[in-house]
Amino acid sequence: MNPTPVTADHLKVPGATLYYEVRGQGPLVVLVGAPMHAAHFAPLAALLADDHTVLTTDPRGVNRSSLDVPGQDSTPQLRAGDLSRLLTHLDAGPAAVFGSSGGAVTALALAVAHPGRVSTVIAHEPPLNRLLDDPEKHDAAVEDIIATYVSGDVAGAWAKFMINANIPMPDFEEPADGPADAPAEPDPQQVADERFWFLHEMRGTTRWQPDIAALRAGPASIVVGIGEESAGQLCDRTSIALAAALGTEPTYFPGGHIAFADDPAGFAPRLREVLREN
Template identity: 35%
Template structure:
């Protein structure tokens, strides 16, 4: 896999933790929700043989603290964070980008704002429900999750959220069955949950992509979804976006987090997709 280097990057309002592994063209991995760079550990080794793989904790998550108090996030700010990382690692060269969930929304905004900096974007299940035919219903669901967090706390919000996005049937691993580093990662994710519900959930799910700008960059965007989650809510928007782009949705192993649950086949397919550039 090569040596992983751990770095910090100051951006307006936060300090980003990022990790670089391998050599070759830059491949930026953008985590979603309350996860962080560690969610991609299972696929980095396969990809680092051919790419300089950059994974990071999005602002407010884990080891990327806000400067001062937390505030509701902005998708444009998240895209500028991604750009700052590309500048720091690869200069002004266009980079490959893989984003999942809200990380895919960041990727869509990045290629919209800076199309010359993205060589190829794989957008895996961006939950931008505003593109769906009935956005009000889905908007109401996410608002209900937010309200549940405010009134009943993280655990109640987790139950409602996982049920609504189709992950409630996933059996969580028992803590005693996890390697210490994996347990540490899951504990980080748990500690991020409150900030996710409070400051990230609504700003990202209310994101309205610029479909005309995406269509102009269609040759460099790969719509993607998990084969086990393709009919669930987070994957539905990518079908609408794919129709606009004129491309089919590429199905990856596993569900919404297939890169973590099925790392080897996921990384193999991702490498193949990247090679199509």
């Protein structure tokens, strides 16, 4: 089977230049993350492109989407504006938008600020601290994570991030014949994207307060997605709280927090089913 052709381009928006990709044909679906970018969604996008037009993008300040002023913070409102301008540029929409993690927050912000651009939002595990009973605790944890990163302890910052998210740390086994070779030098772009996430994206994303009344009254269907393997994790709790506030039940997907990237072939059929139903 020949791969689906991909059209890649850039769009100038206020404060940034966005990289985006379009592939496939059929009803429009947007796949969006934060801090994850278009490359993380490419395998899933290729599967959906058999019967959908799929738009993916690098969020502002990440990977191939550059900022006019480096170091500007990225907020859900700014990223929602970017998506709205992309849809206007492509003369597309209203769109079904699948957002995961910080991208789910972006998708919800899009439905609040630009309701005419969205037909369905599938918000997969948005980290919305403001919906929890103890938001101050998690805000303090985020500040501690950021401070740890700023101190130069990158591994410690990630460890604290995983602990706060209640996501088990991956197991690393030493080879039977002795220690592994020294790791390769990190990719400079990955380092830059990691730094942007910790310093300029995490705080604004986790502190965003959803306008529940606007989401309930708006024209878009709001689906709250949770991974079947995410029980007890922070984003499981925030997603359950969001669904309860909206007066709906969560919709379950296979896998965990980033199953769309870990197992796109297993994730795509369920996403197609949810898109058909909404």
